[in-house]
Amino acid sequence: MTEFQKRLEKTLQNAQEAFVEINTYSIQKRVALMRAVADEIEALGPELIETAKKESNLSEPRLAGEKGRTIFQWRSYAQAVESGYSLDASIDTANAERTPLKPDIRKTNVALGPVAVFGASNFPFAFSTAGGDTASAIAAGCPVVVKAHPGHPETSQIMADAIIRAVEKSGFPSGTFSHIFCETNEEAQALVSHNIIKAVGFTGSNRAGLALVEIASKRPEPIPVFAEMGSINPVFLFPEKLSTSASELAKQYAASLTLGVGQFCTNPGLLISEEGAGLDQFTESLEEEILKALPAFMLNSGIAKGYWSNREKVISQSGVSLLANATAEAEEGQGTATVATVSGLDFLINDDLQQEVFGPFALIVKCRSAEEVYAVASKVHGQLTATLLATTGDIAANQDLVALIQNKCGRIIFNNFPTGVEVCKSMHHGGPFPSSSNSQYTSVGADAIKRFVRPLSFQNWPNEFLPEELKDENPLGIWRMVDNEMSKGAVS
Amino acid sequence: MTEFQKRLEKTLQNAQEAFVEINTYSIQKRVALMRAVADEIEALGPELIETAKKESNLSEPRLAGEKGRTIFQWRSYAQAVESGYSLDASIDTANAERTPLKPDIRKTNVALGPVAVFGASNFPFAFSTAGGDTASAIAAGCPVVVKAHPGHPETSQIMADAIIRAVEKSGFPSGTFSHIFCETNEEAQALVSHNIIKAVGFTGSNRAGLALVEIASKRPEPIPVFAEMGSINPVFLFPEKLSTSASELAKQYAASLTLGVGQFCTNPGLLISEEGAGLDQFTESLEEEILKALPAFMLNSGIAKGYWSNREKVISQSGVSLLANATAEAEEGQGTATVATVSGLDFLINDDLQQEVFGPFALIVKCRSAEEVYAVASKVHGQLTATLLATTGDIAANQDLVALIQNKCGRIIFNNFPTGVEVCKSMHHGGPFPSSSNSQYTSVGADAIKRFVRPLSFQNWPNEFLPEELKDENPLGIWRMVDNEMSKGAVS
Numbered sequence: 001m002t003e004f005q006k007r008l009e010k011t012l013q014n015a016q017e018a019f020v021e022i023n024t025y026s027i028q029k030r031v032a033l034m035r036a037v038a039d040e041i042e043a044l045g046p047e048l049i050e051t052a053k054k055e056s057n058l059s060e061p062r063l064a065g066e067k068g069r070t071i072f073q074w075r076s077y078a079q080a081v082e083s084g085y086s087l088d089a090s091i092d093t094a095n096a097e098r099t100p101l102k103p104d105i106r107k108t109n110v111a112l113g114p115v116a117v118f119g120a121s122n123f124p125f126a127f128s129t130a131g132g133d134t135a136s137a138i139a140a141g142c143p144v145v146v147k148a149h150p151g152h153p154e155t156s157q158i159m160a161d162a163i164i165r166a167v168e169k170s171g172f173p174s175g176t177f178s179h180i181f182c183e184t185n186e187e188a189q190a191l192v193s194h195n196i197i198k199a200v201g202f203t204g205s206n207r208a209g210l211a212l213v214e215i216a217s218k219r220p221e222p223i224p225v226f227a228e229m230g231s232i233n234p235v236f237l238f239p240e241k242l243s244t245s246a247s248e249l250a251k252q253y254a255a256s257l258t259l260g261v262g263q264f265c266t267n268p269g270l271l272i273s274e275e276g277a278g279l280d281q282f283t284e285s286l287e288e289e290i291l292k293a294l295p296a297f298m299l300n301s302g303i304a305k306g307y308w309s310n311r312e313k314v315i316s317q318s319g320v321s322l323l324a325n326a327t328a329e330a331e332e333g334q335g336t337a338t339v340a341t342v343s344g345l346d347f348l349i350n351d352d353l354q355q356e357v358f359g360p361f362a363l364i365v366k367c368r369s370a371e372e373v374y375a376v377a378s379k380v381h382g383q384l385t386a387t388l389l390a391t392t393g394d395i396a397a398n399q400d401l402v403a404l405i406q407n408k409c410g411r412i413i414f415n416n417f418p419t420g421v422e423v424c425k426s427m428h429h430g431g432p433f434p435s436s437s438n439s440q441y442t443s444v445g446a447d448a449i450k451r452f453v454r455p456l457s458f459q460n461w462p463n464e465f466l467p468e469e470l471k472d473e474n475p476l477g478i479w480r481m482v483d484n485e486m487s488k489g490a491v492s
Numbered sequence: 493m494t495e496f497q498k499r500l501e502k503t504l505q506n507a508q509e510a511f512v513e514i515n516t517y518s519i520q521k522r523v524a525l526m527r528a529v530a531d532e533i534e535a536l537g538p539e540l541i542e543t544a545k546k547e548s549n550l551s552e553p554r555l556a557g558e559k560g561r562t563i564f565q566w567r568s569y570a571q572a573v574e575s576g577y578s579l580d581a582s583i584d585t586a587n588a589e590r591t592p593l594k595p596d597i598r599k600t601n602v603a604l605g606p607v608a609v610f611g612a613s614n615f616p617f618a619f620s621t622a623g624g625d626t627a628s629a630i631a632a633g634c635p636v637v638v639k640a641h642p643g644h645p646e647t648s649q650i651m652a653d654a655i656i657r658a659v660e661k662s663g664f665p666s667g668t669f670s671h672i673f674c675e676t677n678e679e680a681q682a683l684v685s686h687n688i689i690k691a692v693g694f695t696g697s698n699r700a701g702l703a704l705v706e707i708a709s710k711r712p713e714p715i716p717v718f719a720e721m722g723s724i725n726p727v728f729l730f731p732e733k734l735s736t737s738a739s740e741l742a743k744q745y746a747a748s749l750t751l752g753v754g755q756f757c758t759n760p761g762l763l764i765s766e767e768g769a770g771l772d773q774f775t776e777s778l779e780e781e782i783l784k785a786l787p788a789f790m791l792n793s794g795i796a797k798g799y800w801s802n803r804e805k806v807i808s809q810s811g812v813s814l815l816a817n818a819t820a821e822a823e824e825g826q827g828t829a830t831v832a833t834v835s836g837l838d839f840l841i842n843d844d845l846q847q848e849v850f851g852p853f854a855l856i857v858k859c860r861s862a863e864e865v866y867a868v869a870s871k872v873h874g875q876l877t878a879t880l881l882a883t884t885g886d887i888a889a890n891q892d893l894v895a896l897i898q899n900k901c902g903r904i905i906f907n908n909f910p911t912g913v914e915v916c917k918s919m920h921h922g923g924p925f926p927s928s929s930n931s932q933y934t935s936v937g938a939d940a941i942k943r944f945v946r947p948l949s950f951q952n953w954p955n956e957f958l959p960e961e962l963k964d965e966n967p968l969g970i971w972r973m974v975d976n977e978m979s980k981g982a983v984s
Contacts, residue, residue, distance in 0.1 A: 020892075020895065020896075023895055024895065091918055092914070092916040092917060092918040092919075100912060103912075103914060105914055105919055106918050107917075107918040107920055112931075213709075213714075221924075221925045222705075224930070224932070392956065395954065395957050396957075399516075400512075403515055404512075407515075407605075409948075410947070410948065411948070411949040411951060412949070413951040413952065414950075416951055420595075422584070424584040425582050425599075425973055425976060426582040426583055426598050427597055427599070428947040428948060430947075432946075433713045433714060437714075438716070440942075440945070440947070454902070454924075454931040455922075455932070455934065456898060456901075456902065456903070456904065456920060457903040457904070457918060458903075458904055459903060459904070459906065459908055460905065460906045460907060460908045461904070461906045462887065462906060464884065465894075479978050484575075484917060486971050
């Protein structure tokens with residue numbers, strides 16, 4: 001055994017012991033831990049943001065906002081647990097008069113087991129060590145083992161320490177949360193392969209996500225990998241809308257495209273529209289905006305290198321022309337906003353044009369007709385989001401296209417932009433493959449908790465030994481499905 | 493292209509066209525189709541049961557009961573759609589005063605796309621052509637392509653014709669439901685490999701289920717396979733309970749074990765207990781019951797051959813002794829109840845003892861101590877069900893063991909038997925791997941519908957174009973999560 005393997009083994013044994021232990025804890029105790037984590041993060045001094053700024057090149061206001069979002073995730077997921085939302089408690093009472101007699105069946109959600117979390121480089125707080133995957137796995141009752149992100153190891157350690165303090169103060173076993181550093185892909189893979197791990201949360205590239213999915217599926221006991229792998233988030237520009245506000249839309253679009261140097265999984269990197277005067281005016285205004293954009297440092301040099309090489313790969317494809325390229329010279333490590341165009345026909349025959357260019361890059365697909373727009377939309381891969389810049393008249397006139405687009409994405413947006421992912425119950429952040437490995441689950445919003453639970457039914461179980469959420473008297477006072485009706489009442 | 497490939501291609505193009513079409517239909521229209529299918533099945537004459545009896549050797553009362561269950565599945569899943577239960581509608585309203593301003597986000601469940609269904613031999617109605625997978629996929633809004641089960645092709649055709657009549661009468665496109673015959677495994681695999689298919693429902697053997705999972709995971713676009721692959725459903729006999737009612741329990745256990753010639757995925761094929769006078773009395777009574785059991789024809793000759801060979805495989809393992817073997821001679825195609833015993837130690841070192849023997853076979857694991865019972869329980873693979881024959885005193889005295897068992901199964905039963913799977917919202921029929929390929933979903937009860945949907949969020953979407961279930965005025969009158977509260981009200 002290598003030193004890493006020994007450390008991993010010990011960490012996972014600890015996680016397993018914690019799983020057994022915390023399974024016996026009350027819902028209230030779990031909620032208290034989550035609130036304690038939020039408090040610990042809130043109490044962190046300026047060192048947190050300074051460290052993250054140094055490690056990620058993200059701005060202070062952006063990081064301050066992200067810190068708030070991270071705290072909100074812990075608190076709102078705690079509310080989802082406390083209110084019973086994440087439990088889906090359900091009761092079907094017995095009926096002794098039916099033949100055959102109907103047993104008493106009750107169902108709740110239980111924790112899957114220890115979860116491995118792989119955070120993202122672009123959200124060092126909200127999608128990393130103390131991010132949504134960790135918060136939702138803890139909310140589910142699962143111990144968490146976080147693989148520290150190599151892009152922000154010190155930030156990761158500060159957050160890990162905050163969680164560990166909350167774990168101690170709340171009387172949870174140490175294995176409830178662990179933080180490990182992996183030097184190689186093999187080490188990260190050993191974590192996913194280990195039989196104690198029962199699920200994986202991942203945010204990152206397609207390549208890395210699919211590698212984990214494959215490892216997980218080849219285990220003697222396959223486990224789910226919830227990989228959010230990003231996408232190019234098509235924006236559809238509709239004719240009537242274009243005819244009234246092309247320049248304004250171009251400004252808004254440029255702002256969304258270049259926000260945070262384009263380093264969002266919801267960055268709108270593909271724009272699809274029918275040719276015409278409206279689109280000409282749009283592209284003209286967009287060009288102006290892009291030319292004005294200043295180069296900016298990306299998260300790290302690897303991300304910047306990836307940006308330039310992926311950008312080059314798309315630009316060099318047949319039929320692609322550069323529309324606009326920010327004029328200021330970029331330093332090493334910086335990214336520059338770039339927009340290219342391609343015809344609908346060229347797009348239709350070349351899947352490489354759908355490769356994500358992580359950064360402030362967009363490809364505009366110019367279609368000769370509404371039919372070509374439909375054909376292009378049909379060809380588009382599964383996406384986290386799709387945006388319609390349209391009037392209600394456009395929507396009414398293009399019902400087939402709108403239905404097609406709905407079928408390609410996890411979130412469909414009307415005259416708004418995909419960057420900015422609201423943390424709420426109605427958010428779905430996940431979409432058809434390849435944007436995520438499992439389109440049925442979200443990684444943002446309280447439903448993210450449901451990735452790490454499975455239902456368990458109790459048949460004819462004595463009331464005194466049922467979990468609180470299923471007891472006759474409804475001691476938690478939660479909404480439950482009782483004999484096909486929602487109810488907060490007791491069962492007699 | 494072979495003739496089969498041409499037929500398959502046409503069938504799937506039809507299914508895809510139907511998908512696009514029925515996506516535009518109202519919830520009410522979908523519910524009407526489901527009720528029409530139930531009515532068509534209800535109206536089927538004696539030919540249905542006669543044919544199924546001939547093809548499956550199942551008794552008339554059993555088949556009549558199964559017919560009723562099948563109709564109930566269609567009607568209760570229709571209710572789950574109509575009531576909004578399967579939609580999980582959720583609304584978070586906008587807040588223009590927040591910085592950044594909060595958009596309006598609404599979420600509902602949408603259909604995954606065309607679903608392939610592979611039915612089971614042991615439930616020619618309830619888990620086959622018109623069974624739970626088909627009903628729940630249609631409830632989800634997905635067209636269905638059923639691969640006819642080779643064990644009951646005529647029954648399958650009668651059921652398919654009933655569904656097709658309902659599809660026509662309800663004004664749905666013909667591709668809503670298709671019924672195809674596959675001659676080879678390769679043909680069945682071609683169905684799962686086809687890019688139009690977006691999910692698979694399967695009930696059957698571990699080997700066949702895992703083969704489909706592998707094919708689905710290797711597609712360019714991987715898809716979920718919900719495979720319910722059966723298990724050996726351990727029964728734990730606790731000391732205090734044994735001391736009071738060993739003989740009675742043995743009789744009940746024998747009845748559950750031999751019900752339907754043991755041909756249930758929930759057949760209690762493993763019994764685990766501590767040695768002692770109680771267990772001796774139990775096994776003595778069990779032996780008497782088993783010796784009295786008559787051989788009976790199994791579903792078909794393949795199933796019977798499998799039974800005898802798998803039974804032999806377990807019996808021939810080191811340390812296994814025969815406890816009881818029904819005395820009457822079995823004809824070819826019949827199965828005979830058999831019970832064998834093995835020590836806890838031998839069980840712990842031999843995974844082959846956990847192979848399912850599909851039929852009336854049980855293995856009793858005799859443990860020398862409570863610690864050995866715990867060790868054996870730790871070793872048990874994932875199961876659909878686990879049964880505790882216990883007093884409340886036994887439960888109180890064995891909390892660690894009970895927690896361990898809960899973690900191994902999808903349904904935990906107290907002083908009742910696992911055969912007989914109630915169709916209700918609180919039922920979970922699915923368990924940790926390898927009992928099913930995905931422990932997070934059930935194949936029985938209205939939650940089965942959720943296997944075939946994915947969430948879709950609408951951001952700032954015009955009310956007039958939202959699906960009915962998300963419109964401000966709540967025209968369906970369903971329960972919705974509105975700004976973190978359950979409500980049947982309108983949104984202003």
